[in-house]
Amino acid sequence: MSETTKSRSLQISPKYTVAFWRGLELDPDNAKQEEWLKAVDVLRDRIQGRFIKPAQTLIDVDKSNHQQTYGFAILALDCLVLETIQGFREGVTNHTRQSGRLFREFLSNWQPFINCLGAGMVATKKADEFYSQGRCALHPSGATEKMTVGVSGPIMRFDSGQITVNRTLFHTELEAEFDRYLATLADPHSVDLRKKFLLKMNTICGL
Numbered sequence: 001m002s003e004t005t006k007s008r009s010l011q012i013s014p015k016y017t018v019a020f021w022r023g024l025e026l027d028p029d030n031a032k033q034e035e036w037l038k039a040v041d042v043l044r045d046r047i048q049g050r051f052i053k054p055a056q057t058l059i060d061v062d063k064s065n066h067q068q069t070y071g072f073a074i075l076a077l078d079c080l081v082l083e084t085i086q087g088f089r090e091g092v093t094n095h096t097r098q099s100g101r102l103f104r105e106f107l108s109n110w111q112p113f114i115n116c117l118g119a120g121m122v123a124t125k126k127a128d129e130f131y132s133q134g135r136c137a138l139h140p141s142g143a144t145e146k147m148t149v150g151v152s153g154p155i156m157r158f159d160s161g162q163i164t165v166n167r168t169l170f171h172t173e174l175e176a177e178f179d180r181y182l183a184t185l186a187d188p189h190s191v192d193l194r195k196k197f198l199l200k201m202n203t204i205c206g207l
Contacts, residue, residue: 012204012205013042013045013046013049014045014050015045020042021205024038026039026194026198028191028192028198029191036185036188040185043182043185051080051081052077052081055074055077058077059168059171071150072149074149074167075149075165078171078174079103081174082174083095085106085177085178086102086103087200088181090102091196092200099131100131103131104128107127107130108123108127110177112177113126113155117158118158129163130163133147147162149164149167150166150167151167153166154166155169156170
């Protein structure tokens with residue numbers, strides 16, 4: 001099998017391959033809506049299959065055995081979803097040295113996050129704190145000193161340098177945000193958003 005054949009057969013999601021993506025006719029300025037709906041489903045399948053469903057499975061296991069032991073694993077997966085959504089929104093093809101900014105942009109403009117901020121709290125500053133204690137602490141070392149992950153209370157709370165996250169609410173709201181992004185992407189009028197999405201997916205598929 002040639003390298004080209006191998007690359008075309010690579011799975012970009014549980015259901016779809018590079019070959020499927022390359023076969024789509026996607027022009028943001030002259031949209032074939034049926035083709036774009038297929039493209040949106042590729043992204044849905046990719047993010048749901050790789051991150052959202054695994055996180056939900058861990059949540060369901062926690063509920064069934066009454067031991068909330070997977071909170072940090074769930075949050076680590078959701079941090080990947082958060083950064084990925086913002087990367088697609090902006091058409092960022094390489095996240096190196098971009099993660100902090102992507103987190104800041106997403107969280108400081110995300111209403112469920114903004115609703116958790118107390119008087120005098122600055123959204124961008126608190127977003128940076130979450131990035132530092134969440135994504136940065138969890139992904140390299142699997143531990144954090146100033147963040148508690150549980151199943152009660154608001155989606156997030158900032159108190160005396162500590163961050164408390166309700167991982168169930170966080171996951172639910174994040175999935176809803178992903179669904180809103182997909183719905184906007186499916187709108188033929190979202191030309192700029194589609195261009196950025198296309199740039200990133202084409203890069204993933206070697207185009």
